[in-house]
Structure formats: structure tokens, C-alpha cells
Amino acid sequence: MIVSFVARALSAEGFRVDSATDGRRGLELGSTGIYELVVLDLLLPSLDGESVLQRLIESRPTQRVLILSALTDVETKVRCLEFGASDYLSKPFSLAELVARIRARLRQPASGPEQRLLHARGVTLDLTRRVADSGGGQVTLSEREFLLLEHLMRRDGEVCTRQRLLADVWGYSFDPGSNVVDVCVGRLRAKLGTDVIETVRSVGYRFNGP
Numbered sequence: 001m002i003v004s005f006v007a008r009a010l011s012a013e014g015f016r017v018d019s020a021t022d023g024r025r026g027l028e029l030g031s032t033g034i035y036e037l038v039v040l041d042l043l044l045p046s047l048d049g050e051s052v053l054q055r056l057i058e059s060r061p062t063q064r065v066l067i068l069s070a071l072t073d074v075e076t077k078v079r080c081l082e083f084g085a086s087d088y089l090s091k092p093f094s095l096a097e098l099v100a101r102i103r104a105r106l107r108q109p110a111s112g113p114e115q116r117l118l119h120a121r122g123v124t125l126d127l128t129r130r131v132a133d134s135g136g137g138q139v140t141l142s143e144r145e146f147l148l149l150e151h152l153m154r155r156d157g158e159v160c161t162r163q164r165l166l167a168d169v170w171g172y173s174f175d176p177g178s179n180v181v182d183v184c185v186g187r188l189r190a191k192l193g194t195d196v197i198e199t200v201r202s203v204g205y206r207f208n209g210p
Contacts, residue, residue, distance in 0.1 A: 006039065013099050023047025030056045030063070036106055042069040042076070050080065057084035062130060062143065064105050068093065074178040081180050084142045087171050104171050120153040121209025123196060134192040144169070148184050152197060152207035161204040
């Protein structure tokens with residue numbers, strides 16, 4: 001089975017791995033254990049992967065989840081990323097790419113107390129709690145919203161191309177042909193104000209502040 005293959009392969013790469021062959025058991029492990037990252041299939045018996053993803057993120061909003069699925073349609077990818085998935089890798093896949101994406105997701109450094117808040121142009125981003133405030137009160141961000149906003153705020157005033165955002169925030173080395181960047185920008189604008197992120201036509205986006 002694919003789960004046994006992935007578990008053995010990741011163990012050989014030095015990761016400590018627990019595995020489950022159905023959705024309910026996977027959700028139980030994810031909800032009771034402490035995992036730096038969850039690799040989740042969508043076509044699971046007893047409870048489908050999208051339901052597992054939603055319930056897991058609801059209970060643990062900061063949990064990293066990498067979707068590994070044979071479903072390749074754009075709608076499913078966008079829906080999972082909007083639910084809070086950290087990444088999406090389609091089958092058939094390269095083991096080397098899977099390992100590289102896992103390491104990329106785990107590479108985010110922990111922030112010390114003095115680095116907990118990021119300020120730029122009237123917006124405050126709490127790097128620990130993953131909440132932002134543009135003057136209208138704190139709003140909670142999904143992992144993808146948080147990573148995109150942090151990326152843009154650290155490059156205050158700089159135009160970030162769509163390709164760069166896909167690579168740095170989503171971990172894609174290619175354009176998957178979806179509008180995941182635009183959807184995520186739209187969600188941030190809805191939460192923080194339409195002027196916070198500026199669209200640079202035919203190029204990308206720039207952090208602008210409220």
C-alpha cells in the first residue's frame with residue numbers, strides 16, 4: 001500500500017513516522033499526537049481526507065498538512081489550500097520532491113519573544129499567534145494567509161511576482177495553473193482592508209498598508 005511505502009521511505013530519510021490507513025484513525029492520531037507535519041491522502045476509507053483536513057485544522061489551526069493525492073483538479077487543490085493545507089503534491093509523485101517539500105515546510109525558524117511581532121505600514125503581525133491587526137482589531141489567519149502576509153510585509157514596498165510567491169510561499173517550482181495566490185490575496189484583503197495589498201498589473205503584488 002502507498003501508506004506503507006511512504007512511511008518506510010520517510011523513516012529511511014530520518015523522520016519519525018506514525019501511519020494510519022483510514023481517515024478516522026488518521027484524525028485520531030492527528031488530534032491526540034504532536035506532529036510537525038501531517039501527510040494526508042484525500043481518498044481514504046471511513047472518513048475522506050478533506051473532512052480530516054477540516055477537522056484537524058479546526059482543532060489545531062497551526063498544524064502543517066501536506067496533501068498527497070491522485071486528485072489533480074484545480075478546484076480540489078484550491079479548496080484544500082483554503083481549508084488550511086500547507087502544500088499539495090499530486091500523484092504520481094517523486095519521492096525526492098516529497099522529501100524536499102516536507103523539509104521546506106519544516107524549515108520555518110521559530111521566533112524568539114523579541115521577534116514575535118512584525119510591524120509595517122500600520123499593520124501588526126503576531127508571528128507566534130498568527131493574528132494580524134490593520135487598525136480594525138485582531139483577525140486570525142490561516143497558515144497560508146499568514147505565510148503570504150509575512151512574506152509581503154518583510155518585503156515592504158517591493159513588488160513580488162506571482163511566480164516568486166508560488167515558489168516561496170507555496171513551495172511550487174512551477175505554476176500549477178491555478179489562482180491560489182489571487183484567492184489568498186482576496187481573503188487577506190477581506191480581513192485587513194482592500195488597500196493592504198496592491199495589485200501590480202501583469203507582475204504580481206506589493207504590500208501597501210491600510
